[in-house]
């Protein structure tokens with residue numbers, strides 16, 4: 266794996282934590298557990314300042330504020346962390 270891809274994956278993981286502000290500033294967000302990409306306005310629950318996925322209940326939502334969300338990228342994050 267290319268080093269810059271790895272950095273992006275680690276950054277994406279970091280952005281799933283303490284991300285209330287970023288989720289609220291996003292149009293879309295993506296979950297690296299269930300791989301859904303959906304409107305950030307669908308997020309209704311936060312635990313410890315981290316957004317909870319409305320589909321799978323995990324705190325693994327990546328905001329699109331400074332990460333381009335694609336199915337391929339979510340799958341990479343999923344394979345790296347799960």
Ligand SMILES: [Zn+2]
Nearest residue numbers: 296299318321
């Ligand atoms: Zn999910």
